[in-house]
Amino acid sequence: MTPKTEAELADIIATAHAPLAISGGGTRGYSAEGARLSVSGLSGIELYEPGALTIVAKAGTRMSEIEAALAKENQRLPFEPMDHRALLGTDGAPTIGGVIAANVSGPRRIQSGAARDYMLGVRFVDGAGTVLKNGGRVMKNVTGYDLVKLMTGSYGTLGVLSEVALKVLPRTDVVASIMIDGLSDAEAVRAMSDALGSPFEVSGAAHMPRGPEEKPVTMIRIEGFEGSVKYRSGKLVDLLAGYGAARVETDPEKTDAMWTGIRDVAPFHGVEGDVWRVSCKPSDGPQLSAALSATDTLFDWGGGLIWALTPEGTDARASLGAYDGHATLVRASAETKARLGTFQPQPAPIEAITAGLRAKFDPKNILNTGLMQPRQEG
Template structure:
C-alpha cells in the first residue's frame, strides 16, 4: 500500500483489519507483518524560509533532496543524520520521516543535540485513522502531551508521520580536526572528555581503536576555528602526540555512517553508556571490532553472528540495541533493550492511546 496523500493514508488506516509494517525509504530492514504501508509517495518540501531557519517537508521526502536545498543556501541539518545503507548493506533512499521516526543523530549530537531537539512540529495519522497535528514552526513551550518529541524515536509504533517541521542551521565556514595518539579506550575517553569539558566547542569526539587515535572536530568561523584549534592543542598535548588532520570531511562522514564496519560480517550492536563506563563495558563484550563516538557515550560493536551482547554485559547502566543481524537472532533477542516494568507500563499505555488496535509495527519496540 502506497498512499499518495495524507487523506488517502488516513482512509487506508481507518480501514485496516490486520497489522502492518511502516516503510519509509526502505534503508533499514525492519521485520514484521508482510503487509506494509509505504510513505515514499508523500514527498516534497512545502515550506523553506532560510531567514527563519525553518523547513517543512512531507515525511517521504528523500533526505538527499532536503540536504541539496539546504546546501544551496549554506545551511544544514545540524544533527547530522547518518546513512545506514553501507552499515546494513541495504538499498533504498533515506527519507526525512524515517530520520525523525528513529531520531537519527550523528557525531554533532554532543554539541547541538539530537534530531528531536530540532523538531518543531509534526503531522501524523494515528491508529484510528485520525490526522493529528502538534507543534508549529517555532520553538515554544507546550502543555499536555509534547507529541513532537514523543514521535521522534517512536519508530512508527504510535502513528505514521506525514509531515515534519524542522529548525535548520548555517553550515560552518571552517572545519578542523585534531588527532591525539592513545593506547587504549580508557586513555581515549580521558582525551575526549578533556576536550569536551574545554570551552572550545568541540562538535565531534570519537575513538577508533584500529587507528589508535582520538579525534576531535572544531567548526565555525575560520578565525575562531584557528584560535580554538591552537588552544585545544595546548590542552591536549599532555595526553600524547597531537596532529592537525585538517578539514577531514570524508573522515567524519565515515564516522557518522560507521564505515569501519563496512563489508565485514557479524552482528552489529549499538550501546548507549556513560562515557566513563565505555572501556569497562566494551571489554565485557569482547567484540571483534569497536568504534566509540559521542565522547565514549555511543559504542558501536561488531560481534560474531548470534552473540547475545546483553547476556555478556549483564546488568549495566545503559542500553544495548541490536542494529544488524539475521531475522532469527532479532526475534530471539529483540532489537531494543528490554524496558523496566514501570517504563514498559507507560509505553503500553501510550501505544493503547495512539494505536489501540495494535496495527503499527507490532513487536518492534516490545
C-alpha cells in the same frame, strides 16, 4: 501500499484490521508484522524559509532533496543524521520521516543535540486513522502533550508521520580535527572528556581502536569561523599534550570523509558479524567494550556511544550485564533478532507506560506490531 496523500494514508489505516509494517525509504532493515505501508509517496518540501531557519517537508521526502535545498542556502540539519545503507547492506533512499521516526542523530549530537531537539511540529495519522497535528512551523512554546517529541523516536508504533517541521542552522566556515594516535580505550575516553569539558566548543569526539592504519586514533572536531577554529585547535593541542603528540587536519575533503565515516560507522561496512549500538556513560565505555569481546569497536560521543562488531549470534546484553544504559541490535540475522530482540527490554514500570501509550494511540495494535515490544521467551 503507497498512499500519495495524507487522506489516503488515513483511510488505509482507518479501514485496516490487520498489522501494517510502516516504512519510509526501506534503508533501516527493520521488519515488523503485516502488510508493508510505505510513506514514500508523501514527498516534497512544503515550506522552506532560510531567514526563519525553518523547513517543512512531507514524511517521504528524500534526505538528498532536503540536504540539497539547505546546501543552496549554506544551511544544514545540525544533528547530522546517519545513512545506514552501507552498514546494513540495504538500498533505497533515506527519508526525513524515517530519520525523525527513529530519532537518527550523528556525532554532532554531543554538542548540538539530537533530531528531537530540532523538531518544531508534526502531522501524523494514529492507529485509528485520525489525522493529528502538534507544534507549528516556527519555534514557539506549547502547552499540553508534546506529541512532537513523543513521535520522534517512536519508530512508527504510535502513528505514521505525514509531515514534519524542523529548525535548521547555518553551515560552519571551517572544520578542524585534532588527532592523537596510539591511545588505549581508557586513555582516549579521558582525552575526549578533557576536550569536551573545555571551553573550546567541541562538536565531535570519537575513537577508533583500529584506525585506517590498524592503530588506534582519537579524533576531536571543532567548527566555526577560521580565526576561531585556529585559536581553539591550538588550545586543544596544548590541553591534550599529556596524551601524546597531536596533529590538526583542516583539509575540507579529508575532514568531511573522516566524520562521515564516524557517522555511518564505516569501519564495519562489508565486514561479517553482528553490529550492536551501546549507549552508556562515557566513563563506563572502556569497561563495557572489554566485556563485549568484540572483533572491532568504535567510540562516539566521547565514549557515551559504542558501536561494536561481534561474532554472529552473540548476546551482547548478557555479556554487558547490569549498567546504566541500553544496547540495540542494529545488524543481525532474522533468527538472531527474533531470539534477542532489536531493542533493550524496558524496566516493568516504563514498559507499562509504553504499553499504555500504544493502547491510546494504536487501539487496534496494527502499527509496526511487535517492533519495539519485548521478545517472547521460550
